[in-house]
Amino acid sequence: MLIDGGLTEALSGARYENINPATESVLGTTADAGTGDLDAAIAAARRAFDETTWATDHEFRARCLLQLHDAIASEEDQLRAELVAEVGTPVKVTYMGQLRWPLAEAFRWPAQMISNFEWERCLPDRDIKGVAHHRDVFKEPVGVVGAIIPWNYPFEITANKLGPALATGNTVVLKPAPDTPWNATRIGRLIAECTDIPAGVVNIVTSSDRRIGAALVTDPRVDMISFTGSTQVGRDIMAAGAPTLKRLFLELGGKSAMIVCDDADFAKVLPASGAACIHAGQTCTSLTRLLLPRSRYGAAIEQLADVWRNIPRGDPNDPKVLCGPLVNSVQRDRVDNHVRRAEQQGARIVVGGKPMPGFDRGYFYEPTLIADVTTAMDIARDEVFGPVLVAIPYDDDDDAVRIANDSIYGLAGAVYSESTQRAKSIARRVRAGVLSVNGGMWYGADAPFGGFKSSGVGRQNGVEGLETYTETKVVGWV
Structure with a gap:
């Protein structure tokens, strides 16, 4: 796993098996996190957001995202084979939405948008009792984002959560699906070895225990949950996040x-x-x-x-x-x-x-x-x-x-x-x-994606997707 900048096993030493769905054979094992590992990951993300310049240094974020793109692109063939093995996706699909399409844009487009996004704008002055009041609107990162990934298109969805969330200055705790962990741990290794992304900005926690994802939703140190998966689980997340008023992006089911x-x-x-x-x-x-x-x-x-x-x-x-x-x-x-x-x-x-x-x-x-x-x-x-x-x-x-x-x-x-x-x-x-x-x-990556009704809340990708990971602040001054 990647926790606070280090590649680490679970505190317990536990591991679980990764199964090939086409053969039912064991591909290997993966670190099996417990609540202590999740706590360390959330603490690292909180500290990285609150105490580093990640949230404010636009040029640095853009450079790091491009580094991550280049690092993943350098291992595209290995990642392709890995996705076929652990996801069961046909190799033909990896040349479409499973890998090739998101790899081309998911990090590069948000990196380019950092310099084009409307981070601030001025509103017209207001005259109140003869005094001119000036007003500015600012877009700021939400904070710590808990990203929960499904098993069907794991790299595509991970990339299209990480890209916009990091571009807008957030830190991330990412929880891949138990069935498909290796594409996420590969990204974690590449972040640690090939980028300047600071410790704690991205944390990747693998676990066979679905309660780890639930704990991420309820933790008060996490400001937002970005979830892709079934509508029922989306409803559960919305309910579980209510006591801490979690910001939510939910991309859910369809018919x-x-x-x-x-x-x-x-x-x-x-x-x-x-x-x-x-x-x-x-x-x-x-x-x-x-x-x-x-x-x-x-x-x-x-x-x-x-x-x-x-x-x-x-x-x-x-x-x-x-x-x-x-x-x-x-x-x-x-x-x-x-x-x-x-x-x-x-x-x-x-x-x-x-x-x-x-x-x-x-x-x-x-x-x-x-x-x-x-x-x-x-x-x-x-x-x-x-x-x-x-x-x-x-x-x-x-x-x-x-x-x-x-x-x-x-x-x-x-x-x-x-x-x-x-x-x-x-x-x-x-x-x-x-x-x-x-x-x-x-x-x-430039097209907002999401659904009406029970298919979700919010949009991923596009300018609307960047705004999903921001808060809005208005400052009035004389």
Whole structure:
């Protein structure tokens, strides 16, 4: 672990096993922190924020972030292999959102923005009883940030929390998911060995005990929690942080809709639905509800069946594979339970619907297409977080928007139409944080990311993401 600038084992000496989800083999072991280790990490972060110039030295922060980028880039190939092994991500996905895309921007863009961000501005003077009152607005760092990382895209999410949090002058205690610790400990080692980031500014605490994350949320020395994960855990964090009035950034679950208009070229558009299987569907923005015009529904299901039977699946080391294993047996069983319940409620399994054959070991599940789904079914409402797509018919554009918005979630969405104007008009009516029109890509370190409704609170990345990690102060003077 990285605590107060030093690479260290747990105080107890305990370690836990890191498991490869594709083979169920033990990759190795990781330091298993207890409450004493967490206490030391929080104390170090608090001291680094309160007693060093990290919060105020803009030029130094920019230089350190660029050093960190360069250090990680120098070990990109090793990190790629590590992500495939411990996350189970297909290697192909590491050339997209799992590694290549965030590595290109997650540290460099915030570093560049340090000199462009509006750290202060002047308000118009106020005349009060003949006296001119001058007013300035300042943006300042929140303080100590507790960052809690999930297992599905661990490097991407870690990088896109660390970059903005550090750029705005905060210190960080980072808690990676128990299932995927090594990408975080690699970053910790590179911070210690290759950057000038002061001791205590970044602390990385690994643990198999999920109560360590809970303790981070309740500690009064921590000013803010930045969490990515399930909506239920987000609710728990919001409740647990209430007594200390924690500032929160929560990026939570989704049940995003892909709306295919009746004028779309189905032969071109329907294969895009296979993206719901990327990384075995363990992507929060996956478009897992496919809304199809009722007039073309039957033919569309036949076309979709061909697409979904041929989605490349299996060994994540195979460069052709898109759908690898789920992260663990609990997640695989959870996905299967969702599918079985859908059958019980009257849905039709068109493709897949069971653990992937041909694998005696590993947590594989078949790409699964489910038809004859109604909006009342659990499978249309619950986040499955597996390679499962549900196809739902709609009557017209208004009905499609109604179905898309008939969800507690509002994270992402997509609209396809031969008319860009029509598609954009529909997209503007969908209550979600990020939308794609005709395959348009929104992702980037400069693009604010987050959701409506139960998909979260606040935004990550972009100028809005930088502001997430700041407090606002107004000073009036005469």
